[in-house]
Amino acid sequence: MTNTRLIDLIYPQNKIVSIVGTSKNAGKTVTLNEIINQAHEKGIRLGLISTGRDGERRDVLTETEKPPVYVRRGTIITTVESAVKTEYAGIEIFRVTDYNTPMGRVVLGRATEDGNVEISGPHSSFTIKEMCLEMQSLGAELVLIDGSLDRRASAAPYVSEGTVLATGAALARNINGVVEKTMHIINTYSVPMIEEEHIRDIAYNAIDMGKSAVIASDGSITYPDTMVSLQSGDIISEYLKEDTAYIVLSGSATAGTLKDILLNRKSSFKIIAKDSTRIFIPAADFHILQKMGMELRVAENINIIAVTVNPYSPEGYYFEPLELLDAMRNAVPHVPVFDVLQGE
Known part of the structure; x- marks a missing residue:
């Protein structure tokens, strides 16, 4: 080198x-x-x-x-x-x-x-x-x-x-x-890019519309009643089900939002931000969230x-x-x- x-x-x-x-x-x-x-x-x-x-x-x-x-x-x-x-x-x-x-x-x-x-x-x-x-x-x-x-x-x-x-x-x-x-x-x-191309397309569309999205394992999509995902973990959590596979955040991925979502999860899922410049998680919180089962992905790396x-x-x-x-x-x-x- x-x-x-x-x-x-x-x-x-x-x-x-x-x-x-x-x-x-x-x-x-x-x-x-x-x-x-x-x-x-x-x-x-x-x-x-x-x-x-x-x-x-x-x-x-x-x-x-x-x-x-x-x-x-x-x-x-x-x-x-x-x-x-x-x-x-x-x-x-x-x-x-x-x-x-x-x-x-x-x-x-x-x-x-x-x-x-x-x-x-x-x-x-x-x-x-x-x-x-x-x-x-x-x-x-x-x-x-x-x-x-x-x-x-x-x-x-x-x-x-x-x-x-x-x-x-x-x-x-x-x-x-x-x-x-x-x-x-x-x-x-x-943070790695979401592997599934069709999920990435859904994420792009949701983010472009300024909406967060909850995606089920069968591909069905629900849009929580919030315009941005900042400090909206409780609202997104109301839409979580046992078949939830992905959550798309329209705005920033903060420690508070992710904690609220993970505390209310009923299944394993991946959380998707637009890119890593939208991730605002201190190092200590990052480790805690990973222990809570956080699987973080981005639409663009x-x-x-x-x-x-x-x-x-x-x-x-x-x-x-x-x-x-x-x-x-x-x-x-x-x-x-x-x-x-x-x-x-």
């Missing part, structure tokens, strides 16, 4: 990829910059977009210094009006969009020189995907989405074809803590391309880089793990 570079796992297999941090200061921007550098070396034309804001010199929430996002001439980027500044790389503006953010309207353009930029973008998954497709139409061969765990829409299969997960010392004060918390995120993102680790925390502590790298690789042998700072 040491001979395989991160960009080789990303492209050309995927054309739209999200980079998601497990926490603030987990090394997401460093990972993004490394992918940009490797793509430049291979002559891949890039498009860059963010679900929030990246490239600013100081984090607006934590007041910590942040690494800049450095792009090459010709890179297609989305930013906001307030971030088009003389100290950044020049931008040829193609379009000022109707998407508004607290920092102004989203702007689509091309870097006219090498240099630092701020990238930004709209927040909804639909508009993110629209912007990605527009950047592709302008010549971007690979679009990178700067995402975050609290704005996880960028990792949804509808938006991106794969995800690089950036984790590091900022997540916990010891290596075991970092590994355990990262593994929970990976396990959540790796997430492609985890790789994990990157950052051994340094902005709070001043750090881990021995190789120790963290080895621990993560041992914990998730099925996922490639890189330390982009050390070039490993």
Whole structure:
């Protein structure tokens, strides 16, 4: 694996990829910059977009210094009006969009020189995907989405074809803590897709209608009288029978909803969410629900391309880089793990 570079796992297999941090200061921007550098070396034309804001010199929430996002001439980027500044790389503006953010309207353009930029973008998954497709139409061969765990829409299969997960010392004060918390995120993102294609079709249709569904073993469908499944476990439970085989959740899969459903079950069944970005279950609750018999599935699964680790925390502590790298690789042998700072 040491001979395989991160960009080789990303492209050309995927054309739209999200980079998601497990926490603030987990090394997401460093990972993004490394992918940009490797793509430049291979002559891949890039498009860059963010679900929030990246490239600013100081984090607006934590007041910590942040690494800049450095792009090459010709890179297609989305930013906001307030971030088009003389100290950044020049931008040829193609379009000022109707998407508004607290920092102004989203702007689509091309870097006219090498240099630092701020990238930004709209927040909804639909508009993110629209912007990605527009950047592709302008010549971007690979679009990178700067995402975050609290704005996880960028990792949804509808938006991106794969995800690089950036984790590091900022997540916990010891290596075991970092590994355990990262593994929970990976396990959540790796919930398997529902195996039966006809059930998957039923799930898609129900979710598109904004309805939860209870599917019996004979294929008959009942739609509980609730528009969203968030905190509606009691309502869904009223529709459970001895022949219930599947439950489709129209919204988020939360620990409370699933506990209510499992406590009232009369048979074994599988619970289906749209995708893993809709699953919000803390690690401790996840284990409890599994002991209660939870069989969780998704209609669409997430492609985890790789994990990157950052051994340094902005709070001043750090881990021995190789120790963290080895621990993560041992914990998730099925996922490639890189330390982009050390070039490993």
